Amino acid sequence: MSPVGRAEGMARLRRVIARIEAESGPASERVVRRLPLVHAFDSALGGGLADDALHEIAPAKPQDGAAAMGFALALAAGFLNRRPASALFIGEGFAAEEWGALYGPGLVAHGLSLSRLVFVRAPDAALAFWAIEEALKCGAPAVVVGEIWSLKGYSLAASRRLLLAARKGKVPALLILASAYGQAERLSSAAETRFEIAAAPSARIPAAAGFDIPGPFACGARLIKSRLARAGPFVDADSPSKDGRSSKRPTDSPSEDGRPSGRPAVRDQRSRLQTHDVDRVIRLQWRSQDMTFKDMTFRDIGVDDQAISLPLAAASGDRSRAAARPRR
């Protein structure tokens, strides 16, 4: 098609869509695509990470900053896979001095393609927030990853601005709060989800003599907060999971079929979140070849695959046993 034709085609389609919307009213429901993580989180996340919201990542301890960045990069790789656009990494200057700048060959090993990344270095947190907001509003990147060190300027209002910008541009934002060690539960912000990431030993490759060889990137993740969408259907193209496997106790009332809309659905979703154990740490391993996370908690039982029979899953998802298992 010639450039004129392409522009004419887009204009014509926009007119058609405007006409449809004029007849049927504006789309009041937010239709989001979600990026599924792992089975254990997806039910509480409503299918996965929303495509147009703000997601926060906080490290558990001061030395876990690198793990938090690794997790965020893995999520960014997942988002990049979905859209043929570039990703923006906006970092406050101090975070780069404290923890090191992002290194190209390492990013490639993690599964990102360098030609689709742009790096922005902001001298302070205020400019970093400004840059993140601009990037979200314009709608062009596939994902925006921000690393903020100083939390002074980060309040409910600031996070709400970012959330609105993400909604407007339909770009997901991953915000790493590099200095929020251990404060993940105490933060108050308008983010849709919040993770707390801790370093976790990887799946070692056994060596013939001496020490084992460290395996691929692994971390321990805890879903602190998940603010689901308002009552309404969500469009999820890729998630294979239906809730009911991972974290439901047998006494919970089944609420599996999606009710069309209205209050009862919200209540069910909220109750679903409450059954999700906030203290439960899922050990995740990142496979850069498939761009997926693998839940490593089942390794204790000696089963590698997640698709195990229901009674066993219900038993392993039991809250009491999860708490008793020591955090590695």
Next chain:
Amino acid sequence: MNIGLSLPDARARFPALVVAEAEPLEEAQLLTRLCDWCSRYTPLAALDGRDGLMLDISGVAHLFESEAALIEDCRARLASQGITVFIGAAGNPRAASALARFSQVKTAPEPLSDKVFVKLFHDLPLAALGLDEKTVADMARAGLRRIGDIALRPRSPITARFGFAPMARLDALKGLERSSIAPRFRPPDFCAERRFASPIQTVEAIEFQLRKLADNLVVLLERQAKGARRLELSLYRVDGEVRRIRIGASRPLNEARAIVRLIAGRLASPHEDAIDAGYGVDLMRLACLVAEPLAPSEAELERAHEAERALALAELLDCLSARLGARAVTRRELIDAHVPEQAEAAPSAMLGRARLRGEEPDKVVEAAPARPLRLFARPEPIEALAEVPDGPPLRFRWRRILHDVTAIEGPERIAAPWWRHTGAPTRDYFRAEDSEGRRFWLYREGLWGRETMRPKWFVHGLFG
């Protein structure tokens, strides 16, 4: 001098008469050719009887400033071909035909008021209604000779006596009934044309204009998301000849280049004669006879969307670079170098993607040693406990925290470039994981014994 006079009578009236034998077949062919030629004004051109043409020029007059200018242009061109014409213009075909044949005043204004109708038409003979001769003779015997005679009379007796035709024709003349003409060729859905003030004669000029016509036609097609399946290029020469070239396509075309290529191919084929411009071509028209809807594929729409998004991204990067500085907005690029610090470059993002070497996706070579996600600009010194001469570190203290190494990969020996003669010490890199799961990229600087007796340890980067 009337039509229908016999030859001796005509000779008697006008001794210097030139007599030529009638050739109805050739005349019909001439008329058809003239009709085709007149399609330069409008695609709706039809034959009208045995000696006339009917052209529907609604909407065409604006190309010629006014209808009178169009009529004059037509008459002049036909006169230059040696043909004398009487041209009548009115709001409906019947009236135009009547005016052209029988009237002195050739143009009727639109809309036609009753007074003007009376003035123009009431004096015309009944033959102007297009009735057959028998009916005209009958009505003449009844005393009805002019249109005015029957227009002012009540309708029912005339209808009862002579049939429906006279009054029906009269209604058509007044424009009370819509009548249309049956053009010779179906008007095309899309056409692009160009007129030339001075006729063009060379083949190169024709091809050049053809490219422009194809561009215009493609814009028209794309507005309705259609592609052309059959196209026709018409070249109207000044001497009245029309050359038409038709091509067909197996899939709907909407690219100008493809259209031009097909037409050029047709011209180059041995079955077609070369274009003979004669005295020049003064009108070229590229018409699409058959168009089919062209659904843009998903991929094309995605590419259009991507192009828009790329533009938005470029604007964003410009905005960020302006506020934060051009060096603050960078991309990363891999460089094939041993020394890790030099293995990547950070060109400014505003230089565009042209700077990036190799657009193919970076391949992760499985056998290559892993590199950390974050690299310190200045490696930080640590205190490490390791076997001499080149054992891996067992424990190390970094930023006042003691780390116990539980898994290690290495050593990877990276020596300074020997061709530089700088004498920098060799580095042995280790990828170490501690008991808590944090992974570091450590190195020992200096080979024990060969370069230094006290090798120093540094942490250069962090894995995820």
